[in-house]
Structure formats: C-alpha cells, structure tokens
Amino acid sequence: MNNLITYFNKYNTLSEEANKAISEICKPVIIKKNQDLQSIGHTCRTIYFIKKGVARIYYYKDEIEITECFAFENAIIARVESLFTGKPSRKAIQMIEDSELIGINSPKLFELYDKFPEIERLFRKIFEAAYVDTVNRVESIQFHSAEERYNALLKESPNVLQRVPLKYIASYLGITQVSLSRIRGIR
C-alpha cells in the first residue's frame, strides 16, 4: 500500500482514517504477461494502481486491434468511459509484462465519497489530471505527424521501446505497423 499512498499524496494527502478506509476496499492482483486484467464487454468496477508491470487499454475497430494507451509503474489505469457512465466497456486492459497491481473497488470507493469528502477530492484531482492529459493527446494526434508523435512518445517514455512491442505502439500512434517501421527505418 505504501506506493499507493505516496501516489495519493501527490494529489491530496489523506487522513489516517481515510487511508484505512481505502485500504479496506483494495486487493492485490498478480497477473501474468499478456493476460487480460479486464475484458471487453464488462463494466469497469475496479480502478487499478500498477506496482509493477506495464498495462495497455485496447479495443477493436473493424477487426483490427487498437491500443488506446499505456500505463507504467506508479500510475492508475481504468476504462473511464465505463467507470463514469456505468456502461459496459468495449475495451480491455491487458498487462504486457508479469505484473503486480492493487485493485480498488470502484462502487465501494464511490460510497466512501459520501463519508470522506477528502477521498472524493483526491480522485477528483487524479481524474482532472488524467483529463488534461487526454486533452493534450487530442492535440498531439490531430496536429503532429506520425514521426513527431513517435519522437514525442520516446521522449516521454524512453523505456517504452524496451517494454512494449512495436505493434502496440503503432496503433497507439494511430498508424500501421508498417508505417511505424518505415519511420523508424529513416534513422
């Protein structure tokens, strides 16, 4: 739990009782490489904190698998379009390496919001920051070339190449594997 509390402190430091209340709705998850942590068609009821490993959210468009995002250690991952709407998700979360996570039960978390406004505030801030990242991602996809996006990704996550297969990176960048290979080949 320590890593998670450190992560929380970046957004909103919680009281003892609030930390304890959250710890009671958390459970550890160990999962093997390439396994789905959450599968397509199910409604999101768990927010995950990554202690170890790499995650990606993916979905299918016209039979083709698309990677929506990656998440590394000490980050949170959830399919927000399901978490916030209560609708089943068309997306899945897969762990790219053998991983250790902490799962936070989201219906129970939302109940805690009533008793602990500080917890509601914490998650408000966490998701506000994620929202800002997504707004920036729209800009990046819309007005940078594939090559610019590739270079920006490397700068932001220098170890992504070591940990994530190129085929996943390609669809994340919005291009085909073949185009990514071409871009990489230039240098």
Add this chain to the structure above:
Amino acid sequence: MNNLITYFNKYNTLSEEANKAISEICKPVIIKKNQDLQSIGHTCRTIYFIKKGVARIYYYKDEIEITECFAFENAIIARVESLFTGKPSRKAIQMIEDSELIGINSPKLFELYDKFPEIERLFRKIFEAAYVDTVNRVESIQFHSAEERYNALLKESPNVLQRVPLKYIASYLGITQVSLSRIRGIR
C-alpha cells in the same frame, strides 16, 4: 440562473444554500459575435455557461489557427488544461455569435468546494462527463477518416453548419479547409 440550475440538476441536484452560494459567484456576460471571451496567455479563472450563442476554443500551431472544440447553448465551456493546472493557457475562447453567458469565478468556486461537498461533487461529475467525451474524441480522430468525422459531426450537431463557418469546422476535424470542401463536394 434558471437554465444553469436545470443544467446542474442533470448531474447533481443542489440544496437551496448551495445554489445561492453559487449564484453569488456568477455574473452575466454579454458579448458580440467574433469577440474573444478569454484570450491567449491568461490563466483560466472563469467557467462559462452558455445561455445563448456558440463558442469555440482555439489556439495556434505554426501560425495556423486550430479549433479545439465547439460549445452550444446549455453547455459549459472552459480551458480545462489551464483551469486544472493553474497555468496560463495557450488557447482562447471566442464567441461565434452574439452571445449571453454566465461566468462562474473558478477560484471562488474551488473555495466553495470546502464548505459544500455537494458542489464539489456536481463539478466532479460535470468534468467526468467532459473527460469521457474527450476520450471518445481521441478515438474518433485516431481511427476514422476525415469524411467519417465530418458525417459524425453533422449527426451529433446537425445545426453546426448553419452556425459555424466551415474554416473552423475544418481544423476541428483535423483537416484543411480545402480538404473539407473536397469532402463536402463529393455529394
């Protein structure tokens, strides 16, 4: 204020006192067509509710003006990447028609969060919904053709063509004016 309270009720119904507290930090804004409501370089300190008119957020990339989004009546608009980070915004908000808005002072709003958890919850839910929209927009930009995006926009906002110049729509769709004209010409 009535429209605004109706809008709030879709997310979280507030007590009398909470509504009153919000009304005290609101002020009406009347603004002419093509005027900037908020300008580039300033930090966002107001969240706007549109009573009448159409707004867009825009910014510059390489001297070229880009429209990030549109907002119509009975919606909220803010440059969230500044609102949530406190940093100056590279973006501006412009009203495309003669408009009437309600401006909500955001620093004062955030103070109200301490006294009224219900207000914090209201805005949490408003921005969660906006976040989900943005996640969906990433998908739309990344994996639909320009023509598909154009048709999707028309379906979503059928009156956008009547109210918004095509040059703004083009950059919103991530294409040039000329390409948009070509797409429209096909039918």
Add this chain to the structure above:
DNA sequence: AGCAAAATTTATCATAAGATAAATAATCAG
C-alpha cells in the same frame, strides 16, 4: 445597392501513410 473583404470551392501537383505481400529476425514451446 454596390464595393471590398472574407469564405468557400475548384484545380493541379506533391507527399505521407495505407494495403498487400514477401523477406527477415526474434521469441517461445517442447
């Protein structure tokens, strides 16, 4: 109304990325 400015369309040519196929390299299971 009538002119000027701005918006939109049309045309032409250039280019980045897609589709497909095939070759090579890396990884994994037994």
Add this chain to the structure above:
DNA sequence: CTGATTATTTATCTTATGATAAATTTTGCT
C-alpha cells in the same frame, strides 16, 4: 536446441490529404 510461431522490416503500388493558386460565392460595410 530446434522448429514453429510471431514480430518486424522491406518493397511496391495506391490513395487520401496537404500545399498552393486561382476562381467563385458570400458577407459585411457605408
């Protein structure tokens, strides 16, 4: 370790969109 599978690269050809320029239409001003 080795063969089989999967991932990546390379090659060729096609296509959607960009860049630029010019023509046309619409809008706004006085």
